[in-house]
Amino acid sequence: xxxxxxxxxxxxxxxxxxxxxxxxxxxxxxxxxxxxxxxxxxxxxxxxxxxxxxxxxxxxxxxxxxxxxxxxxxxxxxxxxxxxxxxxxxxxxxxxxxxxxxxxxxxxxxxxxxxxxxxxxxxxxxxxxxxxxxxxxxxxxxxxxxxxxxxxxxxxxxxxxxxxxxxxxxxxxxxxxxxxxxxxxxxxxxxxxxxxxxxxxxxxxxxxxxxxxxxxxxxxxxxxxxxxxxxxxxxxxxxxxxxxxxxxxxxxxxxxxxxxxxxxxxxxxxxxxxxxxxxxxxxxxxxx
Ligand code: AMP
Numbered sequence: 001x002x003x004x005x006x007x008x009x010x011x012x013x014x015x016x017x018x019x020x021x022x023x024x025x026x027x028x029x030x031x032x033x034x035x036x037x038x039x040x041x042x043x044x045x046x047x048x049x050x051x052x053x054x055x056x057x058x059x060x061x062x063x064x065x066x067x068x069x070x071x072x073x074x075x076x077x078x079x080x081x082x083x084x085x086x087x088x089x090x091x092x093x094x095x096x097x098x099x100x101x102x103x104x105x106x107x108x109x110x111x112x113x114x115x116x117x118x119x120x121x122x123x124x125x126x127x128x129x130x131x132x133x134x135x136x137x138x139x140x141x142x143x144x145x146x147x148x149x150x151x152x153x154x155x156x157x158x159x160x161x162x163x164x165x166x167x168x169x170x171x172x173x174x175x176x177x178x179x180x181x182x183x184x185x186x187x188x189x190x191x192x193x194x195x196x197x198x199x200x201x202x203x204x205x206x207x208x209x210x211x212x213x214x215x216x217x218x219x220x221x222x223x224x225x226x227x228x229x230x231x232x233x234x235x236x237x238x239x240x241x242x243x244x245x246x247x248x249x250x251x252x253x254x255x256x257x258x259x260x261x262x263x264x265x266x267x268x269x270x271x272x273x274x275x276x277x278x279x280x281x282x283x284x285x286x287x288x
């Protein structure tokens with residue numbers, strides 16, 4: 001594995017790979033890698049000649065009251081995990097490498113309208129603009145054939161797909177399933193803020209999503225009934241506040257009047273001072 005922190009050096013190395021007709025799979029991350037991240041790397045490994053992972057905690061997507069300065073980091077452990085998952089290049093640029101201007105920002109910002117307004121977007125103003133801008137920049141730097149994103153961040157995934165399509169970016173966006181611990185809690189770098197007992201309790205989030213999905217599958221077609229059910233189940237079991245539960249069309253992220261087709265149930269809660277996100281897909285059972 002080669003670790004590179006300059007954009008110029010990375011472009012040189014990847015041009016050489018492209019000249020050898022090697023396909024490139026790319027996994028963007030913010031580091032503190034866990035099995036969710038390494039599953040993306042392993043997926044990329046299966047179908048590409050070269051796999052590159054980036055580790056960059058992008059200031060553009062954090063607002064002032066968020067955990068930019070305390071975001072967990074362990075580059076040594078990440079390097080070992082990336083090697084074990086089959087990564088060839090680790091791209092670890094500094095903030096000044098990515099945003100050389102004095103203010104360490106990008107004057108050009110990507111705004112994926114509509115999809116970025118709801119759910120996470122309405123609670124974290126500017127977040128998805130920061131995400132789309134850095135992903136666009138990274139795609140321009142790396143020029144991959146395929147780029148890998150987790151379903152864990154479902155709204156982010158839809159936004160990236162929309163941006164790649166709208167801007168005719170020459171990469172396939174590969175959607176990868178959420179990896180969970182044995183109790184069902186979706187792995188996340190921020191889970192490191194929780195102790196073992198809290199992690200166990202936090203698994204109520206996914207269990208509630210599963211129960212809500214079951215309701216959809218047995219024929220409940222009212223999105224607000226599903227939403228209320230899921231919300232009540234969470235707050236009756238753990239001391240959490242619910243930011244939102246959304247029963248949405250997976251492409252538009254809009255709430256349908258009635259559930260007649262596949263939906264995604266999106267959820268964000270605050271538990272033990274940690275913001276937890278998760279989601280589940282489900283469809284009404286077709287009765288003949
Ligand atoms: P992050 O480092 O949190 O920005 O995540 C980098 C990538 O890993 C994103 O595409 C995430 O959706 C994905 N990811 C994070 N957690 C998981 C998980 N538990 N399972 C699958 N993918 C994940």
